[in-house]
Amino acid sequence: MPTPTRRDLANAIRFLAIDAVQAANSGHPGMPMGMADIAEVLWNDYLSHNPANPGWLNRDRFVLSNGHGSMLQYALLHLAGYDLPIEELKNFRQLGSKTPGHPENFVTTGVETTTGPLGQGFANAVGFALAEKLLAQRFNRDGHEIVDHRTWVFMGDGCLMEGISHEAASLAGTWGLNKLVAFWDDNSISIDGDVAGWFTDDTPARFEAYGWNVVRGIDGHDPESIKAGIEQALACSDRPTLICCRTTIGYGSPKHAGKESSHGAPLGLEDIAACRTGLCWEHEPFHVPQDIYDAWNATGAGREREEAWNQAMAAYREAFPEQAAEFERRMRGELPADFATHADEYIAKLQAEGPKVASRKASQMAIEAYAPRLPELVGGSADLAGSNLTLWSGSKTVASTDPDANYIYFGVREFAMSAISNGLALHGGFIPYDATFLVFSDYARNAVRMSALMGARAVHVYTHDSIGLGEDGPTHQPIEHLASLRYIPHNDVWRPCDAVESAVAWKAAVERADGPSCLVFSRQNLDPQQREPGQVADIARGGYVLKDSAGEPELILIATGSEVGLAMQAAQELGDSVRVVSMPSTDVFDRQDQAYRESVLPRACRKRVAIEAGVSDFWRKYVGLDGAVIGIDRFGASAPAGDLFKHFGFTVDNVVEAARSL
Numbered sequence: 035m036p037t038p039t040r041r042d043l044a045n046a047i048r049f050l051a052i053d054a055v056q057a058a059n060s061g062h063p064g065m066p067m068g069m070a071d072i073a074e075v076l077w078n079d080y081l082s083h084n085p086a087n088p089g090w091l092n093r094d095r096f097v098l099s100n101g102h103g104s105m106l107q108y109a110l111l112h113l114a115g116y117d118l119p120i121e122e123l124k125n126f127r128q129l130g131s132k133t134p135g136h137p138e139n140f141v142t143t144g145v146e147t148t149t150g151p152l153g154q155g156f157a158n159a160v161g162f163a164l165a166e167k168l169l170a171q172r173f174n175r176d177g178h179e180i181v182d183h184r185t186w187v188f189m190g191d192g193c194l195m196e197g198i199s200h201e202a203a204s205l206a207g208t209w210g211l212n213k214l215v216a217f218w219d220d221n222s223i224s225i226d227g228d229v230a231g232w233f234t235d236d237t238p239a240r241f242e243a244y245g246w247n248v249v250r251g252i253d254g255h256d257p258e259s260i261k262a263g264i265e266q267a268l269a270c271s272d273r274p275t276l277i278c279c280r281t282t283i284g285y286g287s288p289k290h291a292g293k294e295s296s297h298g299a300p301l302g303l304e305d306i307a308a309c310r311t312g313l314c315w316e317h318e319p320f321h322v323p324q325d326i327y328d329a330w331n332a333t334g335a336g337r338e339r340e341e342a343w344n345q346a347m348a349a350y351r352e353a354f355p356e357q358a359a360e361f362e363r364r365m366r367g368e369l370p371a372d373f374a375t376h377a378d379e380y381i382a383k384l385q386a387e388g389p390k391v392a393s394r395k396a397s398q399m400a401i402e403a404y405a406p407r408l409p410e411l412v413g414g415s416a417d418l419a420g421s422n423l424t425l426w427s428g429s430k431t432v433a434s435t436d437p438d439a440n441y442i443y444f445g446v447r448e449f450a451m452s453a454i455s456n457g458l459a460l461h462g463g464f465i466p467y468d469a470t471f472l473v474f475s476d477y478a479r480n481a482v483r484m485s486a487l488m489g490a491r492a493v494h495v496y497t498h499d500s501i502g503l504g505e506d507g508p509t510h511q512p513i514e515h516l517a518s519l520r521y522i523p524h525n526d527v528w529r530p531c532d533a534v535e536s537a538v539a540w541k542a543a544v545e546r547a548d549g550p551s552c553l554v555f556s557r558q559n560l561d562p563q564q565r566e567p568g569q570v571a572d573i574a575r576g577g578y579v580l581k582d583s584a585g586e587p588e589l590i591l592i593a594t595g596s597e598v599g600l601a602m603q604a605a606q607e608l609g610d611s612v613r614v615v616s617m618p619s620t621d622v623f624d625r626q627d628q629a630y631r632e633s634v635l636p637r638a639c640r641k642r643v644a645i646e647a648g649v650s651d652f653w654r655k656y657v658g659l660d661g662a663v664i665g666i667d668r669f670g671a672s673a674p675a676g677d678l679f680k681h682f683g684f685t686v687d688n689v690v691e692a693a694r695s696l
Contacts, residue, residue, distance in 0.1 A: 044070040051105035053319040054126035064283040064296030065103030084336030085115035099155030100190035113330035153196030159187035161457015163214035201450030207245030214274035254279035388562035393555040394497040396536035398423035413467030414442035422469035452481035459490040469495035472512040485550035486525040500647035507672030517652040531598035576622030587613035604689035
């Protein structure tokens with residue numbers, strides 16, 4: 035049989051996508067048909083990966099930011115030899131399949147990041163490329179480049195319309211991420227039709243202004259043109275590259291090519307038959323000839339690449355044993371052996387000293403205490419370093435070649451900040467943290483949601499957590515934000531009441547390997563709380579008895595953050611029959627076994643008052659219809675913090691009155 039042509043190899047992608055979308059009667063065939071030639075050249079000639087070991091540490095990362103075209107990625111994984119059999123492609127978009135509607139990193143082997151919300155995959159890719167840069171600076175030595183891989187990202191017009199693309203591209207250019215290569219699928223079509231009515235940006239000029247190397251005028255259906263564009267990217271050593279590829283959406287479809295009708299719906303049997311004829315693909319649905327499979331299979335070449343790297347790593351290990359051990363520990367996601375002991379000693383010291391500080395200051399103190407033992411900790415703030423208090427004495431900007439670079443000045447870019455953190459976490463070798471005011475978590479919320487969905491080990495720090503920030507007024511005073519973040523599944527939210535709880539929250543966030551944590555801190559100083567050693571240990575369970583009643587409690591006060599001090603003062607007024615429960619993390623508390631939860635909140639005691647400077651409805655699940663909630667269900671006001679707390683009813687007298695009314 036004749037050797038398959040490049041067009042044959044690309045057509046295998048096209049028709050697997052066409053057939054899967056038709057079988058599911060759902061999906062997006064147009065993009066895979068349009069980008070198939072680009073994908074074929076990249077994957078067969080340039081991508082460094084090993085289908086037999088998708089987790090190989092020095093692999094290239096491939097990101098499909100325009101994730102609606104997921105069948106492109108599934109076809110690539112299947113053809114290249116990953117563990118994604120044809121039965122899974124036939125089961126596209128069905129319950130329990132490994133081929134969901136959008137790529138999911140926790141479902142499909144070989145998918146690096148979950149994409150679909152447009153633009154976020156591109157920002158994740160910036161995080162991947164930053165991780166590669168920092169690891170290379172830290173661990174590479176002359177003649178021993180054990181960290182040397184690229185990040186390749188596909189993106190469409192929709193990704194570039196999203197504001198996050200501006201934020202992320204600007205940072206990538208500033209950081210000079212030359213191992214990042216982005217392919218723009220310039221097909222001029224989005225769901226609503228020809229983009230001429232709503233997307234007339236000079237995209238190449240925009241990226242040049244961001245400091246990118248821009249390769250213009252690539253024919254996305256000509257393999258030689260595509261190769262020429264990639265070679266120009268590889269030749270650039272100081273900037274990321276955008277390759278502008280002119281393509282036709284739905285390429286090969288007599289009826290739908292170049293039209294929005296191919297974007298998000300099956301082509302239909304009649305048009306598919308015409309496609310088969312026009313593209314000379316005379317095979318049954320889901321059938322790929324063996325010679326094409328053989329030409330695509332990357333397992334052998336992948337094993338050779340990894341073996342060569344293994345030999346290089348062995349030489350590095352012999353020459354630099356301590357650095358090699360540290361690199362491998364970090365890439366396994368393991369914490370230093372002494373971290374837990376060191377953290378516990380620091381927490382015990384804080385409890386003994388009892389500093390009266392704002393919890394945002396306590397957060398900075400925790401970073402200062404933990405970071406020297408955690409070289410994988412990297413992060414920063416969205417232009418609020420002096421307010422979020424994220425800088426510490428060992429901070430060194432990532433916009434440098436310092437081998438210990440660890441601090442990120444994100445600028446006012448909350449959304450990209452959180453999505454880049456997700457990329458850093460997913461790459462491996464880092465525990466990223468990012469920070470802004472709690473009220474501005476709205477800007478970043480979808481990236482936080484993606485952290486939770488993907489199980490990314492990211493720490494999102496939010497300060498100025500309530501009306502307690504004072505004079506900046508309602509635009510800066512979070513009301514619904516705590517509840518909103520708590521309602522994200524698999525997202526741990528901590529709102530500590532003093533320095534000790536803040537240090538415990540940081541420790542829990544660092545130790546949590548399977549998902550994100552949101553750490554929420556105050557602007558104002560908070561009184562330290564007295565605890566016995568057993569109570570300190572129970573903080574990590576999310577909720578615990580801070581002050582117990584003399585016997586069985588007749589009333590329980592539940593509070594978080596700055597309101598814990600208020601609850602303790604009210605309890606003194608109410609007498610010995612009152613229990614105070616500090617609940618720094620409702621998410622963690624809810625995961626405790628029933629016996630522990632009952633020991634803290636016994637069902638027999640139905641007289642409960644919850645106190646938190648946020649929306650009240652969230653707390654109904656803890657106090658029930660018989661209980662009371664002292665919260666705030668309206669926007670704040672501009673005034674000193676003390677005046678605001680009194681105005682909105684966060685006073686001892688109001689808590690006592692609410693308690694006695696029960």
